Amino acid sequence: MEFNKFSDTIQEAIARNETVVFGCNCEVVYSGRAESFLPVGDRVVIIKADNTLLIHQPKGNTPINYMKEGCSFDLEINKDHILFKTKNLGLKEYLDLKIKEIHFLNTHPLEDDQKIQLAGSEKDMADMIFNDPNLIEDGFKPLTREEHTKYGFIDVFGYDKDNALVVIECKRFQGDLKAVSQLRRYVEKIKKAKGLDKVRGILVAPKISKNTEKMLNDFGFEFRAINPPKYLERHDKKQRKLDGF
Amino acid sequence: MEFNKFSDTIQEAIARNETVVFGCNCEVVYSGRAESFLPVGDRVVIIKADNTLLIHQPKGNTPINYMKEGCSFDLEINKDHILFKTKNLGLKEYLDLKIKEIHFLNTHPLEDDQKIQLAGSEKDMADMIFNDPNLIEDGFKPLTREEHTKYGFIDVFGYDKDNALVVIECKRFQGDLKAVSQLRRYVEKIKKAKGLDKVRGILVAPKISKNTEKMLNDFGFEFRAINPPKYLERHDKKQRKLDGF
DNA sequence: GGGGAGAGATGCCGC
DNA sequence: GCGGCATTTCTCCCC
Numbered sequence: 001m002e003f004n005k006f007s008d009t010i011q012e013a014i015a016r017n018e019t020v021v022f023g024c025n026c027e028v029v030y031s032g033r034a035e036s037f038l039p040v041g042d043r044v045v046i047i048k049a050d051n052t053l054l055i056h057q058p059k060g061n062t063p064i065n066y067m068k069e070g071c072s073f074d075l076e077i078n079k080d081h082i083l084f085k086t087k088n089l090g091l092k093e094y095l096d097l098k099i100k101e102i103h104f105l106n107t108h109p110l111e112d113d114q115k116i117q118l119a120g121s122e123k124d125m126a127d128m129i130f131n132d133p134n135l136i137e138d139g140f141k142p143l144t145r146e147e148h149t150k151y152g153f154i155d156v157f158g159y160d161k162d163n164a165l166v167v168i169e170c171k172r173f174q175g176d177l178k179a180v181s182q183l184r185r186y187v188e189k190i191k192k193a194k195g196l197d198k199v200r201g202i203l204v205a206p207k208i209s210k211n212t213e214k215m216l217n218d219f220g221f222e223f224r225a226i227n228p229p230k231y232l233e234r235h236d237k238k239q240r241k242l243d244g245f
Numbered sequence: 246m247e248f249n250k251f252s253d254t255i256q257e258a259i260a261r262n263e264t265v266v267f268g269c270n271c272e273v274v275y276s277g278r279a280e281s282f283l284p285v286g287d288r289v290v291i292i293k294a295d296n297t298l299l300i301h302q303p304k305g306n307t308p309i310n311y312m313k314e315g316c317s318f319d320l321e322i323n324k325d326h327i328l329f330k331t332k333n334l335g336l337k338e339y340l341d342l343k344i345k346e347i348h349f350l351n352t353h354p355l356e357d358d359q360k361i362q363l364a365g366s367e368k369d370m371a372d373m374i375f376n377d378p379n380l381i382e383d384g385f386k387p388l389t390r391e392e393h394t395k396y397g398f399i400d401v402f403g404y405d406k407d408n409a410l411v412v413i414e415c416k417r418f419q420g421d422l423k424a425v426s427q428l429r430r431y432v433e434k435i436k437k438a439k440g441l442d443k444v445r446g447i448l449v450a451p452k453i454s455k456n457t458e459k460m461l462n463d464f465g466f467e468f469r470a471i472n473p474p475k476y477l478e479r480h481d482k483k484q485r486k487l488d489g490f
Numbered sequence: 491g492g493g494g495a496g497a498g499a500t501g502c503c504g505c
Numbered sequence: 506g507c508g509g510c511a512t513t514t515c516t517c518c519c520c
Contacts, residue, residue: 011490019303021266021289023353033418033513034365035475041357044266044291050304058264058355059295061313062500065361066513068306074489087489093513104351108268110303112286116310120279122496148519153495172497173278177509181426182495209508230280244319244332245256278498307515311498338498367511393504398510417511422494427510454493 001102003077010047013107014073020047023103028055028065032093038064040100047073049110053086053095067095125170125204125228126155133158135226136202140166152186155204165190166200172228175205180215187221246347248322255292258352259318265292268348273300273310277338283309285345292318294355298331298340312340365473370415370449371400373474378403380471381447385411396434400449410435411445417473420450425460432466 006022013020022045028038038055043064046054050069057064067086074085084097126145133140139161147154156168167190169183180203187201201221208216208223216223251267258265267290273283283300288309291299295314302309312331319330329342371390378385384406392399401413412435414428425448432446446466453461453468461468 014490019268019289021268021349021351023264023266023351023355030513031475034363034473036361036363036513038361039359041359042353042355043357044264044355046289046301048301048303048305052304052306054301054306056291056293056299057357057359058293059297059314059357060293060501061297061299061311062512062514066306068513068515069304072489085489091513103353103355104266106266106268106349106351108287108348110268110287110289110348112288112302112304114284114286114302116281116283118279118281118498120498146518148494153519173499174508177430178423178426181430182423185422185426211508228279230276244317244330245259275498281498305516307499313500363513365513393509398504417513419493456493 001105003082003102006082006102006105007075007077009105009107011075014047014051016109017049018107019049019110020105020107021045022105024097024099025101025103027098027100029096029098030065030094032088032091032095036065040098042103045097055097065095067093120172120228120230122155122170122172122228125172125226126168128229129156129168129170129204129226136166136168136204136224137161152189154186160200164198164200165194165196166202168202168204171203171205173206175203175208175212175223177209177212177215179203179205180212180219180221183221184219187219246350248327248347251327251347251350252320252322254350254352256320259292259296261354262294263352264294264355265350265352266290267350269342269344270346270348272343272345274341274343275310275339277333277336277340281310285343287348290342300342310340312338365417365475367400367415367417367473370417370471370473371413374401374413374415374449374471381411381413381449381469382406396438397431399431405445409443409445410439410441411447413447413449416448416450418451420448420453420457420468422454422457422460424448424450425457425464425466428466429464432464 027040030036044056051071052069053067054063055065071086071088076083082099086095130142130145133142142158144157155170167186171179183201187199190199204224204226206227270287272285275281289301296316297314298312299308300310316331316333321328327344331340375387375390378387387403389402400415412431416424428446432444435444449469449471451472
């Protein structure tokens with residue numbers, strides 16, 4: 001694609017708040033929270049309506065470079081390349097795209113104000129336990145959930161059948177050392193705040209590593225193997241047998 | 246764009262391992278590690294050479310839905326929509342795209358085996374301190390960095406001028422409560438392993454929050470305000486005054 | 491806007 | 506593969 005045509009199209013599209021997607025052969029220099037350089041290669045570039053910029057390599061999940069919303073752009077046509085400059089003055093971040101060749105370009109106005117509905121989060125686990133306390137043990141009486149107080153953000157907080165205080169930390173995937181540290185922090189805060197000698201700590205997760213189990217035991221904490229709930233099961237598993245392309 | 250043409254183009258492109266980008270009006274259902282539903286709206290969809298799938302809304306940094314590499318695809322043409330099914334059998338994840346309208350489509354073979362070069366990471370901070378120990382204090386003698394032992398991954402480990410052991414944890418942005426918990430974990434492990442009563446803990450970061458400072462003090466740890474290094478400064482700041490579009 | 495913590499976290503490196 | 510952890514983490518929620 002010709003440089004002048006590319007330049008005109010992209011500037012008009014951004015002015016109209018359209019979404020821009022192009023494939024190109026380019027080099028990337030970033031300077032901001034860190035400094036990076038990406039040698040020449042083929043990438044996909046997206047510029048969104050909020051002036052977010054994303055650069056994707058042909059493999060992998062995450063963008064290799066990016067700039068957050070609110071960027072401004074500057075385009076400079078040279079003999080053998082286009083210098084596409086992006087800056088975010090508020091964040092003091094700068095990204096330069098040295099475009100050697102343009103493989104394709106599309107611009108289009110996109111309309112989308114929808115929010116995603118998601119089920120199976122850590123909060124859903126806490127809710128599930130709150131509503132069905134026997135999942136923890138007989139006689140467990142939850143008091144609060146998602147408590148954002150000075151004691152910390154405790155997932156579930158309550159009393160056991162002997163009226164001992166219980167702090168529960170939920171993890172939706174795997175409980176790790178960080179989770180035990182976190183639980184310990186909460187338990188100690190509660191102990192100190194209430195002047196208590198013994199407060200129980202329970203880590204709830206589908207599974208934990210060996211080291212995590214050891215650390216839990218060292219601090220006298222407990223583990224409950226519980227899976228996060230999934231409310232939105234919409235899939236007909238029978239259809240999944242077919243092979244795709 | 247016509248559904249049959251879209252179907253043919255996309256299947257051929259995926260078969261040839263090209264990168265596919267299209268804009269469409271669609272609905273998304275995901276089922277896997279969690280369950281999600283995204284009502285109808287305009288999005289950009291990318292299918293990469295490694296069969297990664299990304300779905301982006303016209304605003305924001307992160308994909309609203311995605312499927313990791315190694316997916317297979319299935320396409321079903323209906324009267325008023327295309328059902329584009331994605332599955333990752335290894336991860337037991339499924340994503341259905343109900344495409345109502347196609348705004349644009351591009352496919353292209355992309356070549357890129359380049360790795361990014363990045364400076365200013367936490368490891369760079371640890372290296373800087375290792376090479377210039379006086380940044381911590383006079384007489385500090387670092388022994389190891391990035392120590393991946395059973396004691397944990399200690400950024401920098403050494404002795405002070407009085408031959409007391411020092412554990413240093415670096416954070417490239419802001420030191421927080423989690424960082425203090427982490428430092429505490431390492432200090433306690435070292436104490437126990439060496440049978441020592443006193444091991445110093447130092448948190449190194451550009452800044453810390455008030456609560457973090459308090460928690461540090463509670464455990465007798467110290468703080469050093471140090472910025473991460475940036476080696477690749479390539480930008481001519483004077484050019485940044487110009488306004489872009 | 492800062493603080494604190496989750497995420498369908500992802501990606502990296504070491505064992 | 507799992508484990509432990511940083512990330513230009515990002516995002517959300519509450520103060």
